[in-house]
Amino acid sequence: MNKYLRILYSQISSQLIYKFDTCVKLALKVMQILTTVFIWKAIYISNEYNYIGEYSYNNMIMYIILANVASVIFSFEPCFRLGTLIHSGKLTTLLLRPIHLLYESFARYMGSKILEVTVYLILAFFMINAQGADILYVFFALIFLLLAFLMFFMCVSVISTIGFWIIQMWPLRSILTAIYLLMGGLYFPLDLLPKPYYMVLSVTPFAIVGHVLTKVLTCQVENTFILYYCLITLIWIVFLYYIYNILLSKGLKKYEGMGN
Amino acid sequence: MIECKNVSYKYETFEKKAGLKGSILDFGKREKKEVTALDDINLSIVEGDIIGILGPNGAGKTTLIKLLTGIIKPQQGTIDSLGCNPFSKTPNYLSQIGVVLGQKTQLIWDLPAFETLKMLQAIYNVSNASFSVRLKYLTEKLQIADKLFIPVRKLSLGERIKFELVCSVIHSPKVLFLDEPTIGVDIVSQYAIYDFLHELNSKEKTTIILTSHYMNDIEKMANRIAVIIKGKIVKESTIDEIRKEYSTQNCYIIETKENKIPFDAKAYRIERIESCKYKLYLNEDSENILNNVNISNIVSIREEVPKLEEIIFKMFTQENQ
Numbered sequence: 226m227n228k229y230l231r232i233l234y235s236q237i238s239s240q241l242i243y244k245f246d247t248c249v250k251l252a253l254k255v256m257q258i259l260t261t262v263f264i265w266k267a268i269y270i271s272n273e274y275n276y277i278g279e280y281s282y283n284n285m286i287m288y289i290i291l292a293n294v295a296s297v298i299f300s301f302e303p304c305f306r307l308g309t310l311i312h313s314g315k316l317t318t319l320l321l322r323p324i325h326l327l328y329e330s331f332a333r334y335m336g337s338k339i340l341e342v343t344v345y346l347i348l349a350f351f352m353i354n355a356q357g358a359d360i361l362y363v364f365f366a367l368i369f370l371l372l373a374f375l376m377f378f379m380c381v382s383v384i385s386t387i388g389f390w391i392i393q394m395w396p397l398r399s400i401l402t403a404i405y406l407l408m409g410g411l412y413f414p415l416d417l418l419p420k421p422y423y424m425v426l427s428v429t430p431f432a433i434v435g436h437v438l439t440k441v442l443t444c445q446v447e448n449t450f451i452l453y454y455c456l457i458t459l460i461w462i463v464f465l466y467y468i469y470n471i472l473l474s475k476g477l478k479k480y481e482g483m484g485n
Numbered sequence: 486m487i488e489c490k491n492v493s494y495k496y497e498t499f500e501k502k503a504g505l506k507g508s509i510l511d512f513g514k515r516e517k518k519e520v521t522a523l524d525d526i527n528l529s530i531v532e533g534d535i536i537g538i539l540g541p542n543g544a545g546k547t548t549l550i551k552l553l554t555g556i557i558k559p560q561q562g563t564i565d566s567l568g569c570n571p572f573s574k575t576p577n578y579l580s581q582i583g584v585v586l587g588q589k590t591q592l593i594w595d596l597p598a599f600e601t602l603k604m605l606q607a608i609y610n611v612s613n614a615s616f617s618v619r620l621k622y623l624t625e626k627l628q629i630a631d632k633l634f635i636p637v638r639k640l641s642l643g644e645r646i647k648f649e650l651v652c653s654v655i656h657s658p659k660v661l662f663l664d665e666p667t668i669g670v671d672i673v674s675q676y677a678i679y680d681f682l683h684e685l686n687s688k689e690k691t692t693i694i695l696t697s698h699y700m701n702d703i704e705k706m707a708n709r710i711a712v713i714i715k716g717k718i719v720k721e722s723t724i725d726e727i728r729k730e731y732s733t734q735n736c737y738i739i740e741t742k743e744n745k746i747p748f749d750a751k752a753y754r755i756e757r758i759e760s761c762k763y764k765l766y767l768n769e770d771s772e773n774i775l776n777n778v779n780i781s782n783i784v785s786i787r788e789e790v791p792k793l794e795e796i797i798f799k800m801f802t803q804e805n806q
Contacts, residue, residue, distance in 0.1 A: 231607035235593055235600055242595045317556050318591040321584045322608050323576035481496055482556045 228324060229332040236336025247340070250297075258293045261412065262286055278417045284443070285414070287352075292411050292439040294348065297341045299377045299409075299434045301401050303334050307385035308394030317482045327469065330385075331378055346370075349442050356444040365451040366441050372458040373434045379465035380430045386469065389476030409435025416440075428457050430465075486692060487530040487553065487660070492562035494523040494548055522548040524716040526562070532659075535686055535693040537707030539700075541801050545716045546696040550664050553694065554584055567659060580609055583658035585649050587665030592637045598648040599633045602655055609656035616655070623651045626681050643674035650678065654685065661685070663695045667702055679705040700794040712797065714804040724793060731796040732789065735767035740784040747782035748775040764789065 240247070268274070269282045280288065307330070310316040319326060335342070349370060353363050384401070388394050406412055409431040416423050416436070426432050437454050440446050498518050501511040523545045530536055540546045551557045552564060555571030555578065564571055569578040592601045606616045624630040627647040632640060640648070646666065653661060663682075667675045683706065685691045697703055703710060704724065712720040720727065741747050741761045756764040761784075767773045 228604075228607040228610075231604045235596065235604050238600060239593060239595050315589055317551075317586060318584075318589055320556055320574065321554055321579060321582070322605075323579040324608055478558060480557070482551050 229328050232324075232329055232332040233336040233339075236333045237339055240337055240339075254293070254297055258290055261289050261293065265289060278414065279445075280414060280417075284445075287443055288414055288439055289411075291348075291352065291442055292409070292435050294345060295435060295438060296405065296409070296411055298338050298345050298374070299405075300338065301381055301384075301398065301405075302337065303330050303378065304381045304385040304388075304401070305394050305398065306330070306333070307382075308388030308391075311388045311476075311480065312392060312394075314482050316480065320477075326473065327382060330382060334378060342374075352442050353444060358444050362444070362448060362451075365448055365455070369441055369451050369455050369458065370438065372455055372462065373438050376430055376458045376461045376465065377434045379462055379469060383465050383469050383472065386472035386476050389472075389479050405431050405435070408432055410439070411435055414439075430461055433458055433461070486532045486534075486567065487528070487694075488563075488565045489526050489528040489549075489553075490563050492523060492526040492528075492552060492559045492564060493521070494545075494552060494557065494559055494561075495519050495521050496548075521716050523552070523559075523713075526713075526716075526718055528711060528718065528721070530692060530694065532692055533686065533690045534709060535682075535695065535707045537703035537710040538694065538696045538713060539703060539710055539797055540696075540713035542698075544713045546713055547664055549713065550584075550586075550662050550694070550696060554582060554662055555579075580656060581659045582662065583653035583656070583660070584662045585646075585653045585664065585666050587646070587649075587663075587668040590637075590645065590649060591652050592645065592648055594638050595636060597634045597636055598640070598651070601637075601648075601652060602633075605652055605655050611656055619655060619657070620651070623654065626684070627651065627677055643670045646670050647674065647678070650681065654691070657689060658691065660692045660694065663693065663697075665697055666695070667697065667699060675699075675701070676705075682706055700792075700797060704793045712800055714801060719804055720800065727796060728790055728793070731791055731799065735773075736789040737765045737767070737786055738789050739763045739765055739786050741782050742784055743782050745782070747779040749777040752776075 265285050266282070269277070269285070275281060277285065307316070310319065319329060349366070350363070353366055358366070384397070385394075387397070408415075408426055408429055414436060415426055415432055418426065427437060433454060441451055441454075496519075498520055499511075499515045500518055501507050501516070526549065528549075538546045538549060548557070552559055553566055553571060555574045558572040567578060567581050569575055571578060592598055593604070602616075602620060605611075606613075611619070620633075621630070624633060627650065629644055629647045629651070632644050632648075637645060637648070646668075650666065653663075661682075667678055670678070679702075682693060686693055693706065695702065695706060707724065709721070709723050710727065711718050722730075738758070739747070739762070741763070744761050746755060746763060753768065754766040756766070758764055
C-alpha cells in the first residue's frame with residue numbers, strides 16, 4: 226500500500242509543476258459548460274417551456290453543470306498513457322518493478338486528479354446537503370460515487386489494453402469522447418430519451434458516471450435507486466477487472482519492449 | 486544462479502515496399518515476416534560474475550537481457566534466474582534484480598532524482614535507515630550528491646545515467662542488468678561508472694550482466710564475455726583466453742631510437758610497421774636468441790597482444806562471411 230501512496234504523492238508533485246496546463250484545462254472546461262448552459266437557456270426561452278421532461282430550467286442547468294464537472298474526474302487519460310508506454314517501450318521500466326500495473330496506474334490517475342476529485346467531492350457534498358437529504362442518502366450517494374469512480378477507472382483500463390495490439394491510440398480519443406458525451410448524458414439528460422432506450426443506456430458505464438451519478442447528486446432519486454445502481458456498478462467492476470486481467474496477460478505475451 | 490537452456494526467441498515484423506503503391510499495398514495486406522532474434526542459447530552465469538554480452542547491431546543482445554529480466558517470454562527453452570522463471574515476474578524475483586536500460590529512463594522527468602529514489606524506496610520496501618546510508622554511499626561514490634534535489638530535466642546526460650545506476654541498485658539487487666549503460670557518457674563519467682561497478686561487484690558480490698557497443702566498457706568491467714552473432718552465442722570465454730586464442734603467436738613489437746634493426750636479423754622474419762617500429766616473428770623450431778643486440782638502440786620490446794576491439798571485429802567479420 227505504501228508504495229502506491231508514494232507513487233500517488235510523486236504524481237501530485239509532478240502535477241503541480243504544470244500550473245499553466247492546469248489553468249488552461251480549467252478554463253476550457255468552464256467554457257464548455259457555459260456553452261451547453263447557453264444552449265439550454267436558448268431552448269427554454271425560445272420555446273417558452275417551463276419543463277422539458279421532468280426538468281425545470283434550474284434543474285437542467287444544475288444537471289448540466291454537475292454532469293460536466295464530473296467529466297473532469299472521469300477522464301480517458303489512463304487509456305492513452307498505457308498506449309504511449311507500450312509504443313515507446315517505456316512500459317519495460319514499470320514491468321521491472323515489483324508493482325501491480327493496475328494499482329500503479331490507479332495511483333497515478335488519482336495523483337493526477339486529486340485536485341479535481343477533491344473539488345468534486347466538496348461540490349457533491351454541498352449539493353446533497355443543500356437539498357436536505359438525510360444522512361443515509363448522503364452515505365449511499367458517496368458509496369455510489371466511489372464505486373462509479375472505480376468502475377470508470379476499470380473501464381478505461383480495459384480500453385487501454387488495446388494499446389498492445391494497435392500502434393497509435395490517439396484515433397480512439399475522439400470516438401471515446403463522443404460516446405461519453407452522448408451516452409453519458411452530458412449534452413442532455415438521458416431520461417429525455419424514449420423509455421426502452423433509456424433503460425438500456427442507463428446501465429452502461431458511461432451513463433452510470435454521467436447521467437445516473439448526476440441524478441443521485443441532485444437528489445432526484447430514492448435510496449433504492451442508488452442501491453440498485455450500486456449493485457450494477459459492482460457487477461461492472463468485477464466483470465471489467467476479469468476482462469482486464471485476461472487482456473493484460475495476453476498483451477504482455479505480445480509485448481516486445483521495442484521503441485525508443 | 487542464471488541458467489539458460491536451449492533458449493530461442495522469434496519476433497514478427499513486416500516489410501513495406503517503397504512509395505505510394507507500397508503504402509497502399511501495405512494498407513490492404515501487410516507482408517509479415519518472422520525474425521529469429523535468439524537461436525538455441527545456452528548460458529550459465531554464476532554469482533559474482535561480470536559478464537559482457539557483445540554483438541553487432543541486431544545480434545540479439547538486448548533480446549537476451551529482456552528474456553533474463555522477464556520482459557519477454559522465450560518461445561523455446563527454459564530460463565532459471567535466482568531460482569525463478571523471470572517471465573512470471575514475481576515480486577520476489579523483481580526485488581532481486583536491478584536494471585539500467587541506457588535508452589529508457591526510470592527517473593521522473595520533472596522532479597528531482599530524490600523523488601524517484603524515495604518512490605523506489607517504498608516500492609522495494611527499503612527501511613529509512615538503510616536508504617539514507619545507501620543513498621549517501623552511492624551518490625558520493627558517483628559524485629552526484631549535490632545533484633539530488635535538482636529536477637532531472639536540468640541534469641546532464643552523464644548525471645542522469647549515474648542516477649539511473651543509483652536507482653537500479655538502491656535496493657541492493659543480487660543481479661544487475663546493464664544495457665548500454667555508458668551510452669553518450671563522457672570519459673570521466675565512464676571511468677567513475679567502471680570504478681563504482683567494480684566496487685559493487687567486489688563488496689556486495691553483485692552479479693553484473695552488461696551489454697555495450699563500447700569495447701572499453703567490456704574490457705574494463707567484464708571478466709567473461711559472450712559474443713552473440715545472428716542470434717547465436719559464437720564464443721563464451723574470459724577476455725584473457727580470447728586474447729590468447731586470437732593473438733599472433735611468437736610475435737613481438739620492437740621500438741627503436743634509430744631507424745634500423747638493433748640486432749642480427751638474418752634468421753628472422755621482420756616487418757617494418759612504421760619508422761623505428763618493427764614486428765619480429767620468431768621461429769617456432771629455433772632457440773630464438775637474438776645475436777649482436779644493440780641495446781642502446783632499443784626503446785622497448787613487447788609481445789604483440791591484439792586489442793579486444795580488433796579481436797571482436799575479426800570475429801564479427803568472420804561470422805558475417
